[in-house]
Amino acid sequence: MTVKLRSEVNVEETWNLKDLFETEEAFNQAIKNLTEAVDQFVEKHKGKITDAVSAIHALKDYEKIYEMVIPAGTYASLSLSTDQTNDEAQMRASKFDSTAAKVFSKVSFLNSELSELPAETIEEAMNESAEFKNYLEKLLLFKPHQLHPEVEKTLAAFQSSFDAPYGLYNTTKLVDMNFGEFEVNGKMYPLSYNIFEGSLEADPDAEVRRAAYKAFYDKLKDYQHTTAKTYDAHLQTEKTTSDLRGFDNIFESLLFDQQVDRELYNRQIDLIMSELAPHMRKYAKLLQKVHGLDKMTFADLKIPLDPTFEPKITVEESRKYMQDGLQIMGEDYINMVNRSFDERWIDFAQNKGKSTGAFCSSPYGVHPYILISWSGSMDDVFVLAHELGHAGHFYNAHKNQNVFNSRPSLYFIEAPSTMNEMLMANHLLKNSDDPRFKRWVISAIIARTYYHNFVTHLLEAAYQRKVYERIDAGESVNAGILNTYKRSVLEEFWGEDVEIQEGAELTWMRQPHYYMGLYPYTYSAGLTISTQVSQRILKEGQPAVNAWLEVLQAGGTKTPVELSKMAGVDITTEQPLRDTIAFIGSLIEQLETLTNEIEVGSN
Template identity: 70%
Template sequence: MVKQLPPRIEVPQEETWNLQDLFLSEADYSAALEILQSDVTAFANKFQGKIETAEDVIAVLKDFEALYMQIIPLGTYTNLAVSVDQTNDEAQMRDSRFGSISAKVGSQLSFVTSELLELSEEVLQSAMEQSDEYSHYLKELIREKQYRLHPQVEKALAAYSSAFDAPYGLYNTTKMVDMDFPDFTVDGQSYPLSYVSFEGDWESEPDTKKRRAAFDAFSAKLRDYQHTTAKTYDSHLQLEKITSDLRGYESVTDYLLFNQEVDQSMYHRQIDLITQELAPHMRKYAKLLQEVNGLDKMTFADLKAPLDATYEPKITVEESKKYINDALAIMGPDYLDMVKRSYDERWTDFAQNKGKATGAFCSSPYGTHPYILISWTGSMEDVFVLAHELGHAGHFYNAHKHQNVFNSRPSTYFIEAPSTMNEMLVANHLLSNSEDLKFKRWVISSIISRTYYHNFVTHLLEAAYQRKVYEKIDAGGSVNASILNELKRGVLEEFWGDTVEINEGAELTWMRQPHYYMGLYPYTYSAGLTISTEVAKRVLNEGQPAVDDWLKVLQAGGTKTPAELSKMAGVDITTDEPLRNTIAYIGDLIDQLVQLTEEINAEAQLAK
């Protein structure tokens, strides 16, 4: 049974991450923050107005990199501390103070980019030839040149950075602090409800009456905050529109895709092709769920119901080690050593507590180790989630060892490939270790419900909705709760057709996704999973050569475009073939589920 979440102070330390690897104490953090501000002032005095030669360029970037390395642990520390307990006043105020100081620092440092771009192409080219270390950074800077504004404008915009981030902060505060979910009742029995317990437990609860009642109660509370949340989101959108117009992009979409290093054709193809061609497969899966669970009708609230609740083992954090290690062993000893360290050195925050951010993420600060946030419920799904986040960790663990801080982060278009790759490795490992029909069905249903439903359906439908939102913003409009509800409902109805009843409350799912405050992020999950599905097939068929290619991709960090990284792994994402292959693979998995269900039912009849 789901229990009320404890306050953070009551959580066992072994379930939490160790932020002392960033700063041993609050005093150390404060001292580092003071040193940073002093060093930034000294840096500006040393270089501002004095960058003229190729040698100057290299010197300023060397010191700029050192400052960047000072900023990263400070920002990571404040962000991670508040993410595990947004009810903590001290963590909130620390995070706000760092945001203000960071904005001031950014404004002071804005001269670097502006002055570099004022130099002639010859000087920049000479610097690139003299320094392999900074050549990629300068190349990307030149690519950005056409969208840069006057140095004083850039300085002013940098000074306002914390204000630009305010909508996301307000969204999280509304979601994790102000929303207090009441208990819900089924057949006279009361059950506790929270954001974490709904998304971690009740949404996939086998008991239909409880699952639907939890969905209704959860949606009712969301509805209370729909107008505030919509206004918050619209503020974020208008800031993006203003920035896009100021910098001279043709649309907000072009502005947001620029840093992803992909064009609109790749963006639209991902959404359009999946919406059209995956829908029939997922409708078949929904019908199977309805049949196996004996549902009177299939509603949106039932889409995460388990296919076989009797095959959903409870897994402890300790037990997860064997699954993770066995599945990821093919990645080699160095990768497995990273996984072992993540457990031994408390890189992961497993706890469930009030005020903790929902979902899961991996933060990978350069110069130290990654940090993973997850709320461990004990379901097998948690193993897939942990493997996913360890995929991010393994990516940056490798990239940081082979690239400098400027070159380590790839395009967000590619960012979800290493994470979903690990999910595929877990799934393939489980499938190869049993011939039991029920176990195989459970594993495949886990792949569909966790890996593909979450990344290829949930996030893809968010992307389709997000595209409609930006069409309105680009046309000079704005959004409110009614508009957002209508857009979300329309996307869901188009995808699920008559197979699934989009019941009241489903339209409010736009309120649950923080990715909308991170640019065009939702569609990149399906892009990453397309790449990782193809690479996982290579690993199954070719073994070590495919793994070696993949490790080289991880080590390349951000030094290549998504298309180039994918090509290194043997996948050509400039065509629609990988995406169509992945959709066909999902369809094949669902056909296998239908077949296995028929065989299991036939065996059950014979046993009678």
């Protein structure tokens, strides 16, 4: 068995990018049209934004340009994400990046001229055109950090260069790294990023799992210095930008667009590191006991609690899970779910060069696209529910908001996605009293929903904070420093209950999130919100669902605090987080109780 090439996968397992552009010629024409529209925009508005009326006219024309950029950028990005080895896709993405840099450099005068207007003029424009109120409010907040127009133009022109480290990271990871095969007891197993993360990392056979772990991390080790240098280049760009714009520190700079303060950021990391760790160590010991392991190692943390009960789930069977688990969200939402299958919004295939993990891209004016590498496990069902949560969010937001108002703060972005995982779990638990089935569902919630979002991404965040503190102090990082930071975070969280064996320190190489600012901690922030709202839905039913749908439709018109309050959660206090950690603890206690029941029943 070998990893398939993209050309060898079934087209029905792939997404249909023709909804973006029917042909390559259409894409090239769109790039040409965009370039011409920008030149016309510059001629029409540059140096002429002097009052509220001219500001509104310029924003209306800019809105049209922004709506032209999105499908072209999405097409270039998505076609590359399914096969990073494809020369044509690489060149297309580069062409778009170059065009986008020129576009945003040319139109950078817009924010510069708007920022130079008196505050009362901007307020007048906000009053006369509610659709741009949100855009202008953010502009006013950013005004102290706005640089000279020529500097802004130059920075925008260099954007594709600033984004280069992320592209280099993906090329190293998905093109240059060849994992080959590994052998266990005379049998050869193929290995790749997607195969390791999709199945081998959780293989019930300890010999296979640990051998896969060693082979995987041995290959990562070969590329640690290049990857570290790439990451440092990205960090230095962020630090320089933060200093240029006059932020007090890099954290303030990166949290600015998230519309939250550092207290919320630190609280999320500190409380989970200290108070969730004992619960998760208990879960690790339960895994060790059930599987009869000689010791619990980092390589064993992803194994299912009851692998013999794990059904293999086909793509079509997953649709039924989505329909049943998410039906509480209403007919329109389920229609969106069905369309995602029928109209090929989802890329299920496993192939060489495909991006790892899963994501949802939601281009304004089209429909969402979901990338996942389907292996047929229950984990995949929760991952798909998660990504459909993103899709449902922007499906609702795009229908109710303009392109400037549809996207909320990054802090809130993972709440709708993790909400779907909770709804799926609630549905499954409600429909069976069988102890083994209940244990399977609860263990899936812990192993997928909470481990992934409250452990994996949170440990990324704790490590990332150490990195940024170093960068903020004017220093750099290399592979040795990053390895030390990552190992220290893993050892602090797992204590003596889990052996952090050689290779685990290289886990920092696996995630692209470090190239997306302070993103990792937002997973636990979003899941804190969705855990509380899902409990409210269990108690109140339809009124709570209706409130949640209103939150989705609000898009980015409110801050994370305001959106959470709409859903009945006050994130200005630590109570929702403490309640969520306690809820996770109660689930692990249920797993212990159910395991004892099952063991007694089988004797």
